[in-house]
Amino acid sequence: MDARPGYTSAGSSEFLVDAAILSVMRPMTLRPLALVCLVLVGCGGKASGGGDAGADGRTGLDSGAGIDGGPTTDGGGNGLDASSEGGACAEDRVECAGRCVDVRTDPMNCGVCGARCGAGTVCNEGVCEAGCPTGRTACEGGCVDTTSDTRHCGGCGNACTAGQACRSGRCDSDCPAPMARCGDACVSIDADPFNCGACGRRCEADEVCSGGSCRGSCEGGLAFCMGGCYDIRSDRRACGGCGIVCEPGEACCDGTCRDVRSDARNCGACGRMCDLGTQQCCDGRCVTTHGSDPMHCGGCGMRCPPGHACCFGRCVDVSSDEVYCGSCEGPSCATGQTCCGGRCVNTRVDPSHCGGCGNRCTSGVCEAGRCSVTCVPPRIACGTICVDPYTDERHCGGCDMPCPRGRTCCDRICTDTSTDPENCGMCDLACGLGQVCRAGSCVSG
Secondary structure, three states: OOOOOOEEOEHHHOEOOOHHHHHHHOOOOOOHHHHHHHHEHHHOOOEOOOOOOOOOOOOOEOOOOOEOOOOOOOHHHOOEEOOOOOOOOOOOOEEEOOEEEOOOOOOOOOOOOOOEEOOOOEEEOOEEEOOOOOOOEEEOOEEEOOOOOOOOOOOOOOOOOOOOEEEOOEEEOOOOOOEEEEOOEEEEOOOOOOOOOOOOOOOOOOOEEEOOEEEOOOOOOOEEEOOEEEOOOOOOOOOOOOOOOOOOOEEEEOOEEEEOOOOOOOOOOOOOOOOOOOOEEEOOEEEOOOOOOOOOOOOOOOOOOOOOEEOOOOEEOOOOOOOOOOOOOOOOOOOOOEEEOOEEEOOOOOOOOOOOOOOOOOOOOEEOOEEOOOOOOOOEEEOOEEEOOOOOOOEOOOOOEOOOOOOEEEOOEEEOOOOOOOOOOOOOOOOOOOEEEEOOEEEEO
8 A cells, every 4th residue: 555645554444544635724724523524435435545444344434433543542642631521522622532632733643533644744733744834833743832732831841730721832820812711721712713703613624713703715914824814913923924922011013023011112002102312111101211200210110219209310319419409409509508308508507407417406506517505604615515614524624624533623623632632532621730631531640
C-alpha cells in the first residue's frame, strides 16, 4: 500500500486518511463531525481512495464512530482530556476509543480518530503539516496557541489550574470582552469557528467566524486568521498580522501594539495624544510632569514625600525652602531672611525664631539673634536667664565664670570657705580677732 504524505497507517485495517481530502479544511479550522463524512464514503462505506474491510469485516469505522486504528495513545498528553464525568466529551473534544481528544492538535488523532501524523510532522488544525504557522507553537506534536491554551499557557507544558483560563499567555480567572469562557479556556467567540457567537456553536467547513456569526468569507476589510476574521489594524489578538498578540496594557493602534499606559501619542487609548512639549503619559493619563502634580513630579511615578509640594517638577519642602517659602508661588525670602514654617523671618530679631527656626524668647525680645531679658539688680542677664554674679558659682563675678570644684562664690569671688577667715564655713561669716579658720570653723590661733 502506498504511503500518503504526512500520515501513517492506522492499525490492522490499514486505513489511510487522504491528505488531499483533509486539505480542504484550509484555511478553515477543522469541523470534526463534518470531516468524518468527508473522508469516509457515505459515512460508513470504504475509506476514500480504496481499502478493503479488515479481517473482522469492518469497513474502517469501529463501533465507537471512530476509525479502527488500534489502541489510541495519549500522544504525550497533547490535545487529550479524560472523559467527562457524565460520559460526554467537552464541546471542543471528540471521543476516540473511549477517550476525549482534541482532533485539531492531537498527532495520534489528527482531524479524525486514528489519523496519525508521520515522523517530522505536526498536527495543525486537524491537518498534518511540516511545521506550525506563525502564532502557533509546536507542543508535543500539535500546534497550539500558547496565548490561550490552558495546557500550554505561555509555553509548552505550562498548564493552568482548574477554573482558570489562559489569557495573553497568562493563567487568569477572568476573560475580557470579546472573549468568553468556554470550558477552561478564554476563546474569541467573535472569531472562533468552534465557538462562534457562543460556546460550542460550530461553523460549517466552508465557513468562517466573523463578528460572532458564521459567514462565507471575511468581509469589511477583516483578515482571515486561524478560522476567524480579525481587524488587524485594531484587534489586540492579531495586531498587524495573524498570531501577533499584544501584551497586557497594550492596545492595537493602526496595526502596532502600543503601551497605552506610557505612550504619549496613544495615552489611555489609540490616537489620544499628550502635549509632547510639556506632558508625559503616566498610567494612561496625560500629566504635566514639570508642573504641580505631586504623584508625577518631574517624571511618571515620582511622588513627593509627605509635607512636600511639587513646584515646577521639583519636590520642595515649602515650610523651609527659601525660594518657595509657603507655596510654589513664593515669595522668595530676601537676603538675610530664613524660611521658618512657611514664612520668611529675620532670625536676628524675631522672638519666635531667635537665632534659628523655633527658638522662642520667653522675654519677647530678640537682639542680634539672642533673646534679651530684663533682670532686677544685682542680677544680670546671661543668655536668656538672670543670674546673681555675687553668689552664682557658674557665673561668679560675670557670665560664664564658674568656680573651681570645692570653691564657693562669695561677693563675686570664688573662695575656699574651709580656710577663708572672712567667709569661714559660709559667705560673710568672719572669724574674730586672734582666730583662724580651720575646716570651716573659727578656732583660736
